[in-house]
Amino acid sequence: MLMSGPAKPLLAADSDRERTNRPPWVDGDRMREDFEALARIGSTPEGGIGRPTFSDAHFAARTWFLARAEAAGLDTRVDAAGNHSAVLPTRRRDARVLVLGSHLDSVPGGGRYDGTLGVVAALHVLLAFKQAGTDLPFALEAIDFTDEEGTLVGLLGSEAFVGTLTVKSLQTPRGGRDALMAGLRRAGLREERLLDARRDPRSLAGYLELHIEQGPRLEREGVQIGVVTTIVGSRSFRIVLRGRGGHAGTMPMDARRDAAVAAARVILRAQEIVISDFPSAVITVGDVRLEPGAFNVVPGVARLALEFRSQDDGELDAIESAVLARIRAEAEAHGIGLEVIPVARWQPSRLDPGVCDAIERSAVGLGLTTKRLPSGAGHDAQSFAPVTPTGMIFVPSVGGVSHDPREYTAWGDVVNGLNVLIGTVDELARAD
Amino acid sequence: MLMSGPAKPLLAADSDRERTNRPPWVDGDRMREDFEALARIGSTPEGGIGRPTFSDAHFAARTWFLARAEAAGLDTRVDAAGNHSAVLPTRRRDARVLVLGSHLDSVPGGGRYDGTLGVVAALHVLLAFKQAGTDLPFALEAIDFTDEEGTLVGLLGSEAFVGTLTVKSLQTPRGGRDALMAGLRRAGLREERLLDARRDPRSLAGYLELHIEQGPRLEREGVQIGVVTTIVGSRSFRIVLRGRGGHAGTMPMDARRDAAVAAARVILRAQEIVISDFPSAVITVGDVRLEPGAFNVVPGVARLALEFRSQDDGELDAIESAVLARIRAEAEAHGIGLEVIPVARWQPSRLDPGVCDAIERSAVGLGLTTKRLPSGAGHDAQSFAPVTPTGMIFVPSVGGVSHDPREYTAWGDVVNGLNVLIGTVDELARAD
Numbered sequence: 001m002l003m004s005g006p007a008k009p010l011l012a013a014d015s016d017r018e019r020t021n022r023p024p025w026v027d028g029d030r031m032r033e034d035f036e037a038l039a040r041i042g043s044t045p046e047g048g049i050g051r052p053t054f055s056d057a058h059f060a061a062r063t064w065f066l067a068r069a070e071a072a073g074l075d076t077r078v079d080a081a082g083n084h085s086a087v088l089p090t091r092r093r094d095a096r097v098l099v100l101g102s103h104l105d106s107v108p109g110g111g112r113y114d115g116t117l118g119v120v121a122a123l124h125v126l127l128a129f130k131q132a133g134t135d136l137p138f139a140l141e142a143i144d145f146t147d148e149e150g151t152l153v154g155l156l157g158s159e160a161f162v163g164t165l166t167v168k169s170l171q172t173p174r175g176g177r178d179a180l181m182a183g184l185r186r187a188g189l190r191e192e193r194l195l196d197a198r199r200d201p202r203s204l205a206g207y208l209e210l211h212i213e214q215g216p217r218l219e220r221e222g223v224q225i226g227v228v229t230t231i232v233g234s235r236s237f238r239i240v241l242r243g244r245g246g247h248a249g250t251m252p253m254d255a256r257r258d259a260a261v262a263a264a265r266v267i268l269r270a271q272e273i274v275i276s277d278f279p280s281a282v283i284t285v286g287d288v289r290l291e292p293g294a295f296n297v298v299p300g301v302a303r304l305a306l307e308f309r310s311q312d313d314g315e316l317d318a319i320e321s322a323v324l325a326r327i328r329a330e331a332e333a334h335g336i337g338l339e340v341i342p343v344a345r346w347q348p349s350r351l352d353p354g355v356c357d358a359i360e361r362s363a364v365g366l367g368l369t370t371k372r373l374p375s376g377a378g379h380d381a382q383s384f385a386p387v388t389p390t391g392m393i394f395v396p397s398v399g400g401v402s403h404d405p406r407e408y409t410a411w412g413d414v415v416n417g418l419n420v421l422i423g424t425v426d427e428l429a430r431a432d
Numbered sequence: 433m434l435m436s437g438p439a440k441p442l443l444a445a446d447s448d449r450e451r452t453n454r455p456p457w458v459d460g461d462r463m464r465e466d467f468e469a470l471a472r473i474g475s476t477p478e479g480g481i482g483r484p485t486f487s488d489a490h491f492a493a494r495t496w497f498l499a500r501a502e503a504a505g506l507d508t509r510v511d512a513a514g515n516h517s518a519v520l521p522t523r524r525r526d527a528r529v530l531v532l533g534s535h536l537d538s539v540p541g542g543g544r545y546d547g548t549l550g551v552v553a554a555l556h557v558l559l560a561f562k563q564a565g566t567d568l569p570f571a572l573e574a575i576d577f578t579d580e581e582g583t584l585v586g587l588l589g590s591e592a593f594v595g596t597l598t599v600k601s602l603q604t605p606r607g608g609r610d611a612l613m614a615g616l617r618r619a620g621l622r623e624e625r626l627l628d629a630r631r632d633p634r635s636l637a638g639y640l641e642l643h644i645e646q647g648p649r650l651e652r653e654g655v656q657i658g659v660v661t662t663i664v665g666s667r668s669f670r671i672v673l674r675g676r677g678g679h680a681g682t683m684p685m686d687a688r689r690d691a692a693v694a695a696a697r698v699i700l701r702a703q704e705i706v707i708s709d710f711p712s713a714v715i716t717v718g719d720v721r722l723e724p725g726a727f728n729v730v731p732g733v734a735r736l737a738l739e740f741r742s743q744d745d746g747e748l749d750a751i752e753s754a755v756l757a758r759i760r761a762e763a764e765a766h767g768i769g770l771e772v773i774p775v776a777r778w779q780p781s782r783l784d785p786g787v788c789d790a791i792e793r794s795a796v797g798l799g800l801t802t803k804r805l806p807s808g809a810g811h812d813a814q815s816f817a818p819v820t821p822t823g824m825i826f827v828p829s830v831g832g833v834s835h836d837p838r839e840y841t842a843w844g845d846v847v848n849g850l851n852v853l854i855g856t857v858d859e860l861a862r863a864d
Binding site: 107108109110149151154174214215216232234236244246247248249250251252253254255258260261264265268274279282284286287288290292293294295296297298299300305306309343344375376377400401402403404 | 582646676683714726833
């Protein structure tokens, strides 16, 4: 489409730099400015960002994104699920759209790269093609999905987009029903309209997402580009343990049904089961709330946030049954009331082999080393995998640190990722 | 003083009711009205009260108390530590003051009786003596102490009153330094003036406190009045565990230093040590905070509120050394950073044998059964024990439930307690 031979990045073609097999293939300065502008929105003293869904900082980042796209002459839109898009149209009639996306929300106290990088890169792919004046066979849409991280629901925007968001999943959302309702109100969204964000899969040419690896494999092996083959599945549950509250001085130890002690048993037992019986899976209790929560009160209630992940759906079933059985047995043995509230259930997703090949060709054409690998993190891409050809590009994460302010990816690796993303769009355009 | 022979309650002497050895010796209706008025201030849906120190509900309860005392023609005062008092003067020159007190603050989601009962009873003792026109050899002061429960510091008001509050204890308060500063500002108090609340111990005739037992012993044994011999000592610590935060999907189990797992180990090990080696002591982790606290983030930091109690100071030393050593060993073995911040340290207190005898005589004179017993809960009385003759009267708690909305004491038992308190004041007046 754009050029013959191996895919060559647009901006490199426009630049006077001598070509080498090392970054920067493009002058990434302008993208870096934008990346750093976003890193200042919701920045934390620790050097990361805190932009939980529908927080002021999150709104500010989304506003920045639309303004930046408009200033660059791109079309913009916001759909019924609050997804924010910049669009580069094509002259072709009835053309489909190739979606490039990620998210601007973060976990509390998260890093600067997770999600943000993919949105900035998507925007810059549109800018690059716009600047080159290329007439692609599809429109390009750079999209910031609502609530990928699950402050409220998780993958809220991308599932609404592909039509897999269900009314049921909105009843016991990760962040609690009250937080969801309050958040939607703050964002000016209506629950009963969220599902209207759905687009007909026939209108889609595919989906691509650039993301940091969030794990240590690429860095350890000195590989520049990860080609994601599958995305992990996960299940999450809210576990409520009800013991008996009381005075911490007068309630004898042998009369206690202490919810903190029950929570401690759940945390350790659940971890033991996964480590010993499911060595390739992970399990996490990411939050514990004790009620009432004071030095001098035996806690009567503990509320736990528990999730586990596996690349294999059958293994998810096996973990769920083993862990919940053990929790039930522990609770029963110690006279603790137990409530298990399913929160989210995401299938493992296999990404499109054709798109994986296109990513690999794009990287190899740029002289970059590649590795095929699964993703242990969930991504908006997993919403798209069942409905349209979907691919993900990973760039290395130093130390594999993520969901943490110390999250870091060298800028050269970011530019590599951007180049591979541009090249993959080009590959898909040529195949179209 | 008031009458010869065994102490007889004032209100019974004024009433036409036939005397029996069963309550009510007094018509407790008016006191019950007041008790229930207070139970409505800060009431929770569960039927308890939530009046943490310097919350709006706490302020409202204190305002109610002063207004009620003024309406009844008593003097009132508020000291530099925010303690609220009603005073019944005596005609004697240079007379000392007999202090009757407790507290109107509660733990979050606490019960209606803890603290409140003692304040209402103290007020009604003053009203009874005022109504009888008795000239006592000491002034009577009914006092509501600031922050007994430790929302901010614990025993803040009573320690300031007797002069044992230290500037050091204000540096790492139970509720955190920021909460203390904000609370003092809200209450219009100044930290540098708190110590001015101190009264010369020579100005005190003694201290009496009526309280629910908060344990099950009196109820189980069918005893009507508990005569408290000692008050438990306690030590509390804030334990900060620092692991490594990260992505819950990409951080392999064997690379984790998970603060939630570390917290679980601390909770279980600390409990095991006390149960096996210190069977008459208790230990509690009453609160756990994980950071950042989300389904999909391995927690990097856990903050625990830990306290233990014993009637014996040497045993407190032994528990502290055993538990902290075990926590240190656990942290070290799992690569977890550890910070142990001492928060409060209260010695076990022996109450005055002469006052115990007076309480017992008062109860026996009313035909009530008594039992001498230690208190597993801390009380404002422990601040007074080292400086002035101090006694505590317990009434039964159904099921021993306390620091919980289900806290309950039968009203007949409350009236017994009030009668014994009146009788004890009379005993002390006669001995003066």
